[in-house]
Amino acid sequence: xxxxxxxxxxxxxxxxxxxxxxxxxxxxxxxxxxxxxxxxxxxxxxxxxxxxxxxxxxxxxxxxxxxxxxxxxxxxxxxxxxxxxxxxxxxxxxxxxxxxxxxxxxxxxxxxxxxxxxxxxxxxxxxxxxxxxxxxxxxxxxxxxxxxxxxxxxxxx
Numbered sequence: 001x002x003x004x005x006x007x008x009x010x011x012x013x014x015x016x017x018x019x020x021x022x023x024x025x026x027x028x029x030x031x032x033x034x035x036x037x038x039x040x041x042x043x044x045x046x047x048x049x050x051x052x053x054x055x056x057x058x059x060x061x062x063x064x065x066x067x068x069x070x071x072x073x074x075x076x077x078x079x080x081x082x083x084x085x086x087x088x089x090x091x092x093x094x095x096x097x098x099x100x101x102x103x104x105x106x107x108x109x110x111x112x113x114x115x116x117x118x119x120x121x122x123x124x125x126x127x128x129x130x131x132x133x134x135x136x137x138x139x140x141x142x143x144x145x146x147x148x149x150x151x152x153x154x155x156x157x
Contacts (some may be wrong), residue, residue, distance in 0.1 A: 007155035009033070011040060013122065014149040015050075018132030020108075022091055022124045029080035030091055032102065032123040039104055040151045044072055049145035053138045057113060060094055061148060062105035064084075067141060068094075071103030084122040086113040091124035108133050 011022040026033040040044060045061070051068050052060040063070045079099040082094035086092060090109040103119060108135070109116075126133065136146045 010154035017135040019131035023127045024124045028082040029123040045148045045151035049147045058107040058109050060107040077102045080121045081118045083126040086116040089126035093121045
């Protein structure tokens with residue numbers, strides 16, 4: 001594990017390939033972090049598949065339809081673009097071409113993706129378990145997708 005975790009700002013992401021620990025960054029994107037925690041606490045992410053997993057790029061999850069076309073029933077979020085770089089382990093919100101359309105879908109970067117910097121809202125970073133992310137089934141769409149077994153705020157676990 002990385003540094004001592006703040007339980008209220010740490011996500012425990014149990015995937016079909018193993019456990020991933022994510023440090024939330026409310027200093028970068030307070031509204032996006034609040035949404036991730038709210039949806040995790042409601043059990044929204046439990047059972048949702050990684051529908052888009054591109055080798056060397058990222059693994060995307062968070063669509064209740066399992067195909068990238070849906071989100072939660074909550075309103076879309078205003079962008080909170082920041083200076084944090086998209087590098088291996090970065091957690092960032094997916095969106096449509098509208099910058100203010102992030103809702104529930106997010107992605108975890110496999111490697112550096114500088115073309116995403118300041119275009120997508122970074123809200124966290126993987127501090128442990130990146131090897132589980134590396135094992136996710138690839139595809140766009142993924143034929144036999146892996147899923148989130150459970151996603152919890154550490155303070156609630």
